Each structure stands twice: as C-alpha cells, then as structure tokens.
Amino acid sequence: RAAAILFALLSAALITAFFADSRFFHWAFARHHNPLSWYIRPLLLIPVMLAAWWRSWGALMAAIFVLLTSMGWFPAPTVADDHVRQFLADEVAFLRSGWTWTKTGYTLTVSAFFALLVGAAWHHHWRGIAAILTAAACGKIIFSLLGSGVAATAIILPALIGLAICFAVAWRIHKTR
Numbered sequence: 001r002a003a004a005i006l007f008a009l010l011s012a013a014l015i016t017a018f019f020a021d022s023r024f025f026h027w028a029f030a031r032h033h034n035p036l037s038w039y040i041r042p043l044l045l046i047p048v049m050l051a052a053w054w055r056s057w058g059a060l061m062a063a064i065f066v067l068l069t070s071m072g073w074f075p076a077p078t079v080a081d082d083h084v085r086q087f088l089a090d091e092v093a094f095l096r097s098g099w100t101w102t103k104t105g106y107t108l109t110v111s112a113f114f115a116l117l118v119g120a121a122w123h124h125h126w127r128g129i130a131a132i133l134t135a136a137a138c139g140k141i142i143f144s145l146l147g148s149g150v151a152a153t154a155i156i157l158p159a160l161i162g163l164a165i166c167f168a169v170a171w172r173i174h175k176t177r
Helices: 002-020 022-032 035-043 045-053 057-072 082-096 101-122 126-176
Strands: none
Touching (some): 002 022, 022 035, 035 045, 035 057, 045 057, 082 126
16 A cells, blocks of 8 residues: 555656656656657556556556656657657647646546556456557547647557557456456
8 A cells, every 4th residue: 555655646746747847847758759758658558457457556556657757768869750749749739738628628538548447457357448448549549630630640650559569468468367
C-alpha cells in the first residue's frame, strides 16, 4: 500500500510540475520529438495491464508513473520530422489552451480509458482488454487527425505497432491463466 501511495503522489507531483513549470514542460516536449518516445509509450501500457492483472496497486501506480515519465527518457533529436514537429506544436497548443468542452471531454476519455483498461485486466477479461486497446488506438488516431490533419499521420505507425504488441502480450497473459 505504501508503494501505491508513494507512486500516486509522485505522479501527481510530476503532472503538477509539468503544467506549472513551462521550462519543464518544454524540456519534456523537446525530448518527445524523439521517435523512440512515440514507439515506447504504447508499450508502457503492458506494465499497467500486468500490474492490474496481478492485482498489485503498488505495481500499477509505479507503471503509471513510469508511463508519465517516458516523454523525457530520450534525448531531443537534432532534427525532428516535420509532421512530428507540427503535431507536437498542435498538442502543446491544445494542452496550454484554456479548458474547453473538447479538452474536458478528452481528459475524461483518457481517464475512462485507463479505468476501463485497469478494470478489464483486474477482472481478467481478455476481450475487454482487446476492445479497450483497439478503441483507444483508433480514438487517438482519429482525434489526432481531426486536431492536426496530415501531421497526425506521424502517430499512426507507432500506435498500430504498440496496439499489436499489447495485443500479443495480453493474449499471452490470457493463455497462461
């Protein structure tokens, strides 16, 4: 229980720092231009699923904290892809803008995704996990295309590869049960 509380507090502190300190915000987004960041983030749903499958609150909160920190793991590229640069500029503008119905809906959707994914894994519902992962990947792609147009095509391959790998791991977990 102590580990769960610690990682929940660390996650809250990280999110607060991310939005309260513009230098930290821009530091993280500069590193998020690295393509490795885009490919690793969907894979970090695997520890979230595993922790929930094993019903470990400490591991679950640690996995969420690791996912939150992953934007800053890789060095900023010397030259970023034009689509990546434009997409992230749009994402920064979206995150830095005031609260709108769209942002509120997006925030609630992301929160619901995590709650549903954790719930499905916690209760060992393979089909639920598969449906939630599929809906999230498709939703991320569609929302991104609507918000950033052609620049959002940069997320399609990482999202689909991440989805396929998460499926494979979830299927394997399901079969070992």
